[in-house]
Amino acid sequence: MSNRNGEGILSKGDFGEVRLEGVTKVYAKADQSQRVLDECTFRVQRGKLTVLMGPSACGKTVLINLIAGYERPTSGRIFIDESPVTGPGHDRLVVFQETALFPWMTVYSNVVFGCQVRGVGRVETKDRAEHILKKVGLFEFRDKYPSQLSGGMQRRAELARAMINDPKIMILDEPFRGLDAMTRQLMQEFYVGLFEEIGRTNLFVTHEIDEAIFLADRVIVFTFQPGKVKAEIDIDLPRPREFHMLASPRFMEIREQVIELLYEEASKAFAAGSKAAYDLMGAIVARKGACEKCE
Amino acid sequence: MATGVQNNQGEILIKNVTKIYDPEGVHVVAMKDCSFDIAAGEFAVIVGPSGCGKTTLLNAIAGFDTITSGEVYLDGELISSRDKQIKPDVERMVVFQNGALFPWKTVMENVIYGPVVQKRMKKREAVDVARKMLHQVGLNGIEDKYPEELSSGVQRRVEILRALINKPKVVMLDEPFRGLDAVAKTVMHEFLMDIFCESPRTMFFITHDLDEAIFLGNKVIIMTTRPAQVKKIVHVNLPWPREHHMLASETYLDLKREVLEAVHEEAKKAFEAGEREMA
Amino acid sequence: MRRARGRWPDTMEMIRELRLKREFKKVFNIRLLRGFLSIVMFVVLWQLVVFIKVPYLENLPYPKDVAVGATEAAGSRTYWFGWGISLSRIFAGFIIAQIIGIPLGLAMGISKAFKDYTFPVFEMLRPVPPIAWIPLAILFWPTRELSIYFLVFIGAFFIIVINVIQGVSNISVSLKWAASSLGARPKDIFWKVLVPGSLPSIITGMTVGMGVTWNVLIAAEMIAGQGGLGRMTWEAYTNNNIPFIVVGMISIGVAGYLCSTLVRWLGEKAMPWKKRF
Numbered sequence: 001m002s003n004r005n006g007e008g009i010l011s012k013g014d015f016g017e018v019r020l021e022g023v024t025k026v027y028a029k030a031d032q033s034q035r036v037l038d039e040c041t042f043r044v045q046r047g048k049l050t051v052l053m054g055p056s057a058c059g060k061t062v063l064i065n066l067i068a069g070y071e072r073p074t075s076g077r078i079f080i081d082e083s084p085v086t087g088p089g090h091d092r093l094v095v096f097q098e099t100a101l102f103p104w105m106t107v108y109s110n111v112v113f114g115c116q117v118r119g120v121g122r123v124e125t126k127d128r129a130e131h132i133l134k135k136v137g138l139f140e141f142r143d144k145y146p147s148q149l150s151g152g153m154q155r156r157a158e159l160a161r162a163m164i165n166d167p168k169i170m171i172l173d174e175p176f177r178g179l180d181a182m183t184r185q186l187m188q189e190f191y192v193g194l195f196e197e198i199g200r201t202n203l204f205v206t207h208e209i210d211e212a213i214f215l216a217d218r219v220i221v222f223t224f225q226p227g228k229v230k231a232e233i234d235i236d237l238p239r240p241r242e243f244h245m246l247a248s249p250r251f252m253e254i255r256e257q258v259i260e261l262l263y264e265e266a267s268k269a270f271a272a273g274s275k276a277a278y279d280l281m282g283a284i285v286a287r288k289g290a291c292e293k294c295e
Numbered sequence: 296m297a298t299g300v301q302n303n304q305g306e307i308l309i310k311n312v313t314k315i316y317d318p319e320g321v322h323v324v325a326m327k328d329c330s331f332d333i334a335a336g337e338f339a340v341i342v343g344p345s346g347c348g349k350t351t352l353l354n355a356i357a358g359f360d361t362i363t364s365g366e367v368y369l370d371g372e373l374i375s376s377r378d379k380q381i382k383p384d385v386e387r388m389v390v391f392q393n394g395a396l397f398p399w400k401t402v403m404e405n406v407i408y409g410p411v412v413q414k415r416m417k418k419r420e421a422v423d424v425a426r427k428m429l430h431q432v433g434l435n436g437i438e439d440k441y442p443e444e445l446s447s448g449v450q451r452r453v454e455i456l457r458a459l460i461n462k463p464k465v466v467m468l469d470e471p472f473r474g475l476d477a478v479a480k481t482v483m484h485e486f487l488m489d490i491f492c493e494s495p496r497t498m499f500f501i502t503h504d505l506d507e508a509i510f511l512g513n514k515v516i517i518m519t520t521r522p523a524q525v526k527k528i529v530h531v532n533l534p535w536p537r538e539h540h541m542l543a544s545e546t547y548l549d550l551k552r553e554v555l556e557a558v559h560e561e562a563k564k565a566f567e568a569g570e571r572e573m574a
Numbered sequence: 575m576r577r578a579r580g581r582w583p584d585t586m587e588m589i590r591e592l593r594l595k596r597e598f599k600k601v602f603n604i605r606l607l608r609g610f611l612s613i614v615m616f617v618v619l620w621q622l623v624v625f626i627k628v629p630y631l632e633n634l635p636y637p638k639d640v641a642v643g644a645t646e647a648a649g650s651r652t653y654w655f656g657w658g659i660s661l662s663r664i665f666a667g668f669i670i671a672q673i674i675g676i677p678l679g680l681a682m683g684i685s686k687a688f689k690d691y692t693f694p695v696f697e698m699l700r701p702v703p704p705i706a707w708i709p710l711a712i713l714f715w716p717t718r719e720l721s722i723y724f725l726v727f728i729g730a731f732f733i734i735v736i737n738v739i740q741g742v743s744n745i746s747v748s749l750k751w752a753a754s755s756l757g758a759r760p761k762d763i764f765w766k767v768l769v770p771g772s773l774p775s776i777i778t779g780m781t782v783g784m785g786v787t788w789n790v791l792i793a794a795e796m797i798a799g800q801g802g803l804g805r806m807t808w809e810a811y812t813n814n815n816i817p818f819i820v821v822g823m824i825s826i827g828v829a830g831y832l833c834s835t836l837v838r839w840l841g842e843k844a845m846p847w848k849k850r851f
Binding site for chain 1: 476477478505543548549552556562565
Binding site: 092 | 746748749751752753754755756757758759762766767770771773845846847848
């Protein structure tokens with residue numbers, strides 16, 4: 001994989017590495033406490049696209065908040081390049097699920113926000129903004145407001161807003177959620193293309209299996225409550241990733257592997273008596289039946 | 296397996312259908328000269344980029360909206376054209392995306408609603424039929440529960456049963472499993488296949504999930520962007536009943552590749568057109 | 575539109591036909607017609623009710639009398655002075671309420687400590703309807719005019735403060751997080767996120783407040799005022815000039831509507847991002 005230097009504006013190298021050690025998060029409510037994350041230990045590798053995957057509400061978003069510094073863990077430690085996380089910072093930028101573009105600012109103002117508040121010079125800000133807007137294909141829309149853009153365009157604007165600041169780590173929390181399936185597919189391609197061109201460490205969170213496998217260098221599968229690392233799977237699909245890989249045998253193989261892991265988690269949920277358990281029990285019975293037939 | 300269609304009913308012919316929306320003078324040609332047919336008892340899946348094509352067809356067949364020109368036939372009878380639009384009826388039932396179960400009725404009351412309200416069955420008879428249907432698909436012990444007590448997967452299935460108890464000629468499903476996670480979807484697919492194999496009837500299934508489309512369908516109809524037309528029809532020659540291990544077969548992968556290419560091409564066009572519109 | 579048998583109509587022909595149908599609808603719009611008819615019916619009913627002396631309603635003036643009264647008023651200087659007086663009272667009280675209320679609301683929304691100190695008293699006073707303040711206002715303020723300004727102020731004040739507090743808390747936490755990740759300091763977050771973010775609620779507070787202030791003003795003028803539309807309407811009553819009571823009511827309605835429209839227009843100008851394309 002070759003990393004093209006983005007004409008000196010987005011620098012290569014200087015990527016961050018995230019290391020989590022025994023991170024636990026417990027929310028204490030009136031009379032009961034909820035253990036959302038339990039002893040999570042893993043590494044987000046330098047310069048790679050790591051995907052955190054797991055069922056909904058397994059604590060992935062909480063983990064993101066901890067890494068980004070919006071919340072603090074109950075116990076355990078988080079390091080960015082061996083220095084501990086104490087609060088938010090512009091070396092770790094997050095793209096959220098619901099758009100966090102400032103609705104009262106134009107696309108251009110949104111994108112240059114980070115540079116402005118950190119006092120970056122006007123000329124340099126303008127150069128960077130133009131470059132990054134052209135890269136995400138929103139240069140003609142720079143004077144529009146977020147409400148005038150489609151979902152896909154809003155997401156790209158947020159990517160631009162984050163990337164212009166050269167963060168060591170880009171964190172994306174289910175950024176394509178809510179987009180219709182076609183737009184989502186195209187956004188995935190766009191995003192993975194951007195990653196392959198510019199590099200830098202990316203941490204991507206999703207609950208869609210296909211999305212996870214298509215994007216990742218490595219998939220970290222999370223368990224149901226409390227969230228814990230269940231498995232780490234290296235995706236050996238070649239780069240650059242292209243959409244027709246979704247129909248490749250290797251892709252389907254990895255997919256089966258991940259679904260197996262999810263089914264295991266599903267039966268745990270059934271034991272815990274969750275509402276969704278009814279479905280899951282049916283699923284397990286169905287799968288067992290199918291597997292018997294193919295033996 | 297499939298015992299053959301009852302009375303060979305449910306054949307749909309779409310002939311040169313055109314639909315133009317003209318709000319405030321910006322005419323939107325949603326569909327132009329779209330033609331294809333669905334044989335009686337066939338499981339047809341419609342895929343394509345977001346746009347009005349699929350909904351237009353569904354509305355025309357169901358009777359919710361008119362078309363600008365062209366003709367739609369059901370079993371040889373004209374049900375929709377420029378001058379004629381048949382009213383919605385139980386013989387053409389629709390299951391929508393978002394749960395439309397009556398929240399104030401129990402599962403049983405929901406399922407028997409149709410036949411009882413139309414006085415086609417007495418309540419006791421309807422309850423028996425409903426109970427058998429629920430049992431057949433393994434949904435036991437839920438008849439007195441309210442929808443909100445159930446998971447979305449169970450709700451969707453109850454909704455489908457509520458439609459099927461009316462013995463429609465055509466069942467139209469508009470992305471019914473959207474938003475469910477992979478595991479729940481597998482259960483839905485098993486369920487739908489069981490029902491389809493048990494008593495086949497024409498299915499008009501709209502989805503964006505290509506794996507779902509190939510797994511469930513006899514044929515996959517790929518639509519173009521606006522103005523919508525049929526881009527390609529892919530015949531799925533996998534044996535019935537479909538099983539999960541088929542997802543790894545060469546045939547399946549070839550089909551998926553074919554469908555993927557076609558859909559991807561159209562999705563890109565739609566995306567670019569949409570962006571141009573925004574500018 | 576005819577078409578040759580067996581030939582599918584051309585797309586352009588179809589569009590032309592659809593357009594013609596729409597143009598026709600604009601002229602002979604059945605819904606506009608229904609609206610117009612309903613107003614005519616209302617006036618006819620009104621005339622009838624007075625004419626046949628329906629019990630309790632026989633003292634209503636005829637529509638014609640009201641129309642005559644209106645034309646007289648339009649020509650009279652006192653009438654337009656009345657407008658001026660009422661409007662100046664509204665704007666004085668309203669604007670002061672915004673100047674004090676908006677910063678107060680922001681402070682209460684942002685600082686938990688500040689809110690803890692101020693909210694209890696605020697919440698105790700808020701349920702008191704502005705009109706109930708009239709006696710106290712008259713007693714304590716040196717001039718009648720000041721007491722009226724005060725009452726208008728009370729009408730708008732509580733509403734704007736409560737809306738601003740709501741507006742601040744409505745700002746999605748992800749916006750604040752995004753800003754701090756991007757390097758914003760507290761003062762950046764205040765001016766670039768909190769203030770613009772609560773603007774929609776501020777505008778709502780102003781719109782609702784404007785409606786309430788008219789209510790308060792008319793009551794205050796009727797009871798204690800000198801001059802103004804409310805006073806005029808009340809004096810019409812004491813002078814038994816019934817048509818002019820109705821003229822007064824209509825004037826008040828129009829004045830209130832104009833003020834609300836002004837606030838709404840200002841709101842649209844202040845929030846260009848709220849337009850949908």
